[in-house]
Amino acid sequence: MTELECLAYGVEQADEGVCLLLRLGPYRIMLDCGLTNLSPLVAKKAAPPADLVLCSHAHADHARGLLALHQAFPQIPIYGSEVTTQLLPLNWLKEDYKLPPHLCQALPWRTPVEFFDGLSAELYPAGHLPGAATIVLTYTPTGGGRSYRVVYTGDFFLSNSRLVEGLPLEELRGLSPDVLIVEGTFGTARHPHRRQQENQLAERINQAIAARQAILLPTPSLGLAQELLVLLRSHHHFTGRDIDIWVDETVAACCDVYLDILSHLPPSVQNFARHQPLFWDEKVRPRVRRLNPEDATALQPPCIVVADETGDLSQYYQAHLEDWLVLVSQQPHRHVGEIKGVMGAEKGEIILPAVEVYLLAQHCDGPGTTQLIHNLRPQHVIFIHGSPTYLADLTGLEELHNRYHLHSPGSGTLVELPIGETFLQPPAPETNYEGELTELDTVVTINLPNSITADPRWKALADTGLIEARWQGEELVLRGLPQRELLRQGGDRLIDWVDINSPLRQCCANCRYFRGQRCWNPNSPLYEFKVTPDGFCPVFEPLQEREE
Numbered sequence: 382m383t384e385l386e387c388l389a390y391g392v393e394q395a396d397e398g399v400c401l402l403l404r405l406g407p408y409r410i411m412l413d414c415g416l417t418n419l420s421p422l423v424a425k426k427a428a429p430p431a432d433l434v435l436c437s438h439a440h441a442d443h444a445r446g447l448l449a450l451h452q453a454f455p456q457i458p459i460y461g462s463e464v465t466t467q468l469l470p471l472n473w474l475k476e477d478y479k480l481p482p483h484l485c486q487a488l489p490w491r492t493p494v495e496f497f498d499g500l501s502a503e504l505y506p507a508g509h510l511p512g513a514a515t516i517v518l519t520y521t522p523t524g525g526g527r528s529y530r531v532v533y534t535g536d537f538f539l540s541n542s543r544l545v546e547g548l549p550l551e552e553l554r555g556l557s558p559d560v561l562i563v564e565g566t567f568g569t570a571r572h573p574h575r576r577q578q579e580n581q582l583a584e585r586i587n588q589a590i591a592a593r594q595a596i597l598l599p600t601p602s603l604g605l606a607q608e609l610l611v612l613l614r615s616h617h618h619f620t621g622r623d624i625d626i627w628v629d630e631t632v633a634a635c636c637d638v639y640l641d642i643l644s645h646l647p648p649s650v651q652n653f654a655r656h657q658p659l660f661w662d663e664k665v666r667p668r669v670r671r672l673n674p675e676d677a678t679a680l681q682p683p684c685i686v687v688a689d690e691t692g693d694l695s696q697y698y699q700a701h702l703e704d705w706l707v708l709v710s711q712q713p714h715r716h717v718g719e720i721k722g723v724m725g726a727e728k729g730e731i732i733l734p735a736v737e738v739y740l741l742a743q744h745c746d747g748p749g750t751t752q753l754i755h756n757l758r759p760q761h762v763i764f765i766h767g768s769p770t771y772l773a774d775l776t777g778l779e780e781l782h783n784r785y786h787l788h789s790p791g792s793g794t795l796v797e798l799p800i801g802e803t804f805l806q807p808p809a810p811e812t813n814y815e816g817e818l819t820e821l822d823t824v825v826t827i828n829l830p831n832s833i834t835a836d837p838r839w840k841a842l843a844d845t846g847l848i849e850a851r852w853q854g855e856e857l858v859l860r861g862l863p864q865r866e867l868l869r870q871g872g873d874r875l876i877d878w879v880d881i882n883s884p885l886r887q888c889c890a891n892c893r894y895f896r897g898q899r900c901w902n903p904n905s906p907l908y909e910f911k912v913t914p915d916g917f918c919p920v921f922e923p924l925q926e927r928e929e
């Protein structure tokens with residue numbers, strides 16, 4: 382029997398939420414419970430589906446099923462970080478049911494906690510949302526033998542945002558878990574720097590205010606909403622300006638809980654909050670104010686409204702559609718039209734204010750995901766939390782499937798995780814190089830830092846000075862054109878794909894003009910250049926003419 386398998390009840394490919402059941406030796410650990418419908422879990426009600434539950438963070442897609450699970454199986458303990466335990470009740474604000482006081486028990490950061498013989502877990506901050514944890518699980522059989530380690534990232538973000546610091550990658554480097562369960566929300570997409578995203582959004586809002594528009598920011602009530610408010614309060618476009626920022630009741634309730642967890646927020650935020658209130662301020666400009674529901678229809682531009690995206694948004698702009706600009710955050714597995722009220726879809730009518738999409742990512746991008754994987758160096762990688770096409774982009778990456786066993790299970794599937802005893806650890810991760818594009822009339826120039834030439838592979842790539850560019854999904858892949866491929870461009874001869882050692886092969890080593898590792902054919906573009914024995918050019922001539 383394998384020691385490790387993972388049953389994916391929900392992987393948040395659409396809106397089903399995340400819920401994974403990990404079997405680690407004799408133990409069954411549930412990772413998150415974001416299902417809206419628990420029937421797959423409670424079908425055999427007599428038997429609890431798990432020995433314990435670990436909750437990565439308080440977002441609904443990871444946590445909304447925890448209360449129902451607790452009601453069905455009060456004996457299953459639920460754990461999360463301290464901040465998560467404080468944010469979790471926000472998931473059930475609208476329910477009458479009185480929450481059990483210790484629905485979720487708090488675990489400390491960076492301290493292994495042993496739950497059962499040989500089974501322990503350790504939490505690391507994951508960025509993304511205050512309290513969000515990346516969970517490191519270790520199982521050591523009591524009879525001795527090899528330990529097993531599984532890392533579950535939850536939702537994670539490597540960059541610092543305003544109210545939460547990024548995942549501290551250096552603390553997890555080289556952990557070499559047997560299995561890494563990682564979110565792939567943005568697939569292989571690449572994002573601009575966080576500050577740049579913020580500035581673009583602030584710039585757009587600033588323009589709209591200058592045009593005396595009212596701006597509606599529909600947002601998930603926890604996380605992004607607070608990021609937006611702190612951004613609006615501290616960005617130079619808005620500080621000191623006579624603008625009202627209105628916050629609806631649902632978002633305001635989440636803001637209030639942020640005030641309770643202030644001591645867990647980054648030092649810069651605590652410092653700010655020593656001098657002025659973090660959110661509610663009617664004196665300092667711009668003013669951040671709670672919006673009474675009855676005032677929602679009477680707002681006058683210019684103003685900014687931050688509102689829960691699941692509420693009825695049309696109430697804000699119904700009277701004066703033309704005054705409003707709706708800015709919606711880009712979320713890969715959601716279309717703008719799915720936001721209630723933005724399209725007026727409920728009543729079947731199309732009432733459209735101007736709607737634009739902005740990027741203020743709470744999840745890391747493709748390069749961030751691969752960076753994390755290469756730093757951890759797992760044997761198996763299980764991708765969850767992304768549309769199937771986005772996850773397929775990740776599993777299709779050569780730099781990943783060359784090194785790791787990749788899985789992207791659909792909801793309801795079991796992933797078996799055979800662990801090789803003599804697994805060859807993959808080679809060190811690649812460095813990413815950042816460059817700049819310049820478009821001039823008909824030519825595009827790509828500038829890269831010349832540290833890239835320090836890599837021994839550079840020589841081979843730059844061999845002929847010619848490169849080939851080709852689209853691979855959304856990405857543009859560059860590759861050097863080796864000598865032997867120049868022939869294709871000439872098109873007047875066929876490449877002889879025979880073994881390199883064969884005297885029949887058309888390559889520099891077998892060319893009559895190849896001497897002293899150089900080309901001495903004055904008709905060749907490589908004349909007098911140093912060439913490799915397996916190189917090729919259009920004017921290849923064999924050592925002796927073959928005239929059998």
Ligand SMILES: [Zn+2]
Pocket residue numbers: 438440509510536
């Ligand atoms: Zn989340």
Ligand SMILES: [Zn+2]
Pocket residue numbers: 393440442443536766
């Ligand atoms: Zn999530």
